[in-house]
Amino acid sequence: DIVMTQSPDSLAVSLGERATINCKSSQSVLYSSNNKNYLGWYQQKPGQPPKLLISWASTRESGVPDRFSGSGSGTDFTLTVSSLQADDVAVYYCQQYYSTPYTFGQGTKLEIK
Amino acid sequence: QVQLQESGPGLVKPSETLSLTCTVSGGSISSDSISNYYWSWIRQPAGKGLEWIGHFYTSGSTNYNPSLKSRVTMSVDTSKNQFSLKLSSVTAADTAVYYCARSSQHLAPIDYWGPGTLVTVSS
Numbered sequence: 458d459i460v461m462t463q464s465p466d467s468l469a470v471s472l473g474e475r476a477t478i479n480c481k482s483s484q485s486v487l488y489s490s491n492n493k494n495y496l497g498w499y500q501q502k503p504g505q506p507p508k509l510l511i512s513w514a515s516t517r518e519s520g521v522p523d524r525f526s527g528s529g530s531g532t533d534f535t536l537t538v539s540s541l542q543a544d545d546v547a548v549y550y551c552q553q554y555y556s557t558p559y560t561f562g563q564g565t566k567l568e569i570k
Numbered sequence: 571q572v573q574l575q576e577s578g579p580g581l582v583k584p585s586e587t588l589s590l591t592c593t594v595s596g597g598s599i600s601s602d603s604i605s606n607y608y609w610s611w612i613r614q615p616a617g618k619g620l621e622w623i624g625h626f627y628t629s630g631s632t633n634y635n636p637s638l639k640s641r642v643t644m645s646v647d648t649s650k651n652q653f654s655l656k657l658s659s660v661t662a663a664d665t666a667v668y669y670c671a672r673s674s675q676h677l678a679p680i681d682y683w684g685p686g687t688l689v690t691v692s693s
Contacts, residue, residue, distance in 0.1 A: 509679050558635040
């Protein structure tokens, strides 16, 4: 199984400041045949299911604010919230769908400082 | 807009079989327009992370997490627009919120999720 490791486990950022969450996979999730990274980012608020924010490492889903961005390739990825809003308080997960079983990172709790 | 809703017993006794159903609305599981979708089950113990249980394709192809494979069965009832999960020989470690979900294809992100249902394993 591909192990996904996120850092940090929790993060407190002031409103309007940048938040950065890292995700590392135990093997590359980049398919050389199509040059796509099989990596997604999800946001989960209390009592709700996860919501897909970013797919293919850097493609923002429809309706997701442009303050959310994803970057990285191969084994190292980053989710950035450029200007933190109160509504962004949540747990964020990365997920690889390069191979089954799909696996998730342990989650990063994002809070307001 | 596709919507998913889990249903089933909220309490299951140890050693018994957990059975959940996911009802799909806003589209048909077997219609041509969604015939390429993969339907998944994912679970989350309280306060913990997400575990992918497995998925199936409407043609009948299934793919289960090896950690649970010996205990998992997924099936579909296209006449009711439903798909199901059975997990046998449950223990307290199987207590979790169970989500049904959809991916647009094999090896793709999960784009639609049900709200989740809590299943507690206890005598």
